[in-house]
Amino acid sequence: MRRLLSLIFWGCLALLGPIVRVTGESLPIPPILESVRMNDGTRFFELTADEGSREFSPGSSTKTLGYNGDYLGPTIRVRRGEKVAVQVNNRLDDITSVHWHGADVPAESDGGPHQGIPPRDSWLASFVVRQPAATLWYHPHIVGTTGRQVYEGLAGLFIIDDDESDSLDLPGEYGVDDIPVILQDRRFDADGEFTYRPSMPDVMHGYFGNAILVNGVLDPSKEVPRGPVRLRLLNGSNSTLLRLTLDGLPEMAQIASDGGFLERPVELSHIILSPGERAEVIVDFSQAGNSPVVLKAETNRGQLYDALEFRPVGNTATAWKAPDTLVAPENIPESEADRTRRFVLQSGMGGRMTINGKTMNMRRVNERVPLGSTEIWEIENRDGMMSQPHSFHVHAVQFRILDINGRPPPEYDSGPKDTVLLWPGDKIRIIARFDSFPGLFMYHCHLLEHEDNGMMGQFLIEAP
């Protein structure tokens, strides 16, 4: 049924034609952020959110937002065990915040709506990196304006390394054979500018675009070595689901999901990412022919984009030998769960987006979770009639999917996750240990128009 729904989504909604523009600009690689100082064993970073502008197509400039630049932000790269602190400066006219999506950090450093940074003010997040190697990301998280701020450019990658990932024989030269790929659809107008003016249907169904940006540019290309190349894929779109395939190679091997490595590489012909989700894949360009290989992105509106063109260079290498195992699986047995909570996602009249019938209220604690407990959260998308997918994100934990509509998850969805796609009518059970930090955290739909219009709640992790 779930597969059928997916086919219906990608098969029958092909109403809008593709926008094909081949400019072939070289793919920009977000720079690794240099730390500004070391102090008492803590590595300090600095991010500044500011206004800017960018010419996405020649001759037309769009107002944007960015961290330490005009659009998007640098990649923050840290090691497990490291003490880090990030000072965030807000040079916007609006309140903002920076949430470390997927990170296991204290509530006061989580960067959610309770850590808003007023205009011209700064905020310091500090934490010890406690979790395994993963590709996380960061973005604003203020109630009502997250969609606009992310859309206009505020987002960046947050990569964690550890000894285990170093010991694996995987491509790891950043920007060469280990390539960040931030995918975002945007709605450009006739003047070549993009604006964020969601109508009521946009709130209900998400602010869809008519072009796709990769690392902040249209139609880029990238020279790659003719061997295994690791892509760190992020769907950084506001509300658009992406189905990714390769034109020129039959498959790719997924090695990591949101929160880190899978047990073993999983060969896939396509990958579906909802907003906020990540996947790391190995693409073996030794198996490519002489033509470029194109990363194609199909949206749940049926648009098909040539998102990124890869041009393999160099001598033909031998085929990549995938490792048999990556990391030992860390499953949480269902028998360890202390309780089950239920969350029903549903759209209402007039764009009222609810979880368990309620819209987000900063003064309401929706759920109280005892520190150290293990819980099953059963999430249901009750928007079957509206054919509306949702993307459920939980702060503070990496969870495991127990089952999807009663069936165990596919292997690629069996690793650590912080965001999960729910097709209309889906019921998904996840399990997590809430054992890190006490404090107030968020759960919400990661379709940002839904989040901004109420589909969010708060849970308080309480120390005994």
Ligand SMILES: [Cu+2]
């Ligand atoms: Cu939603």
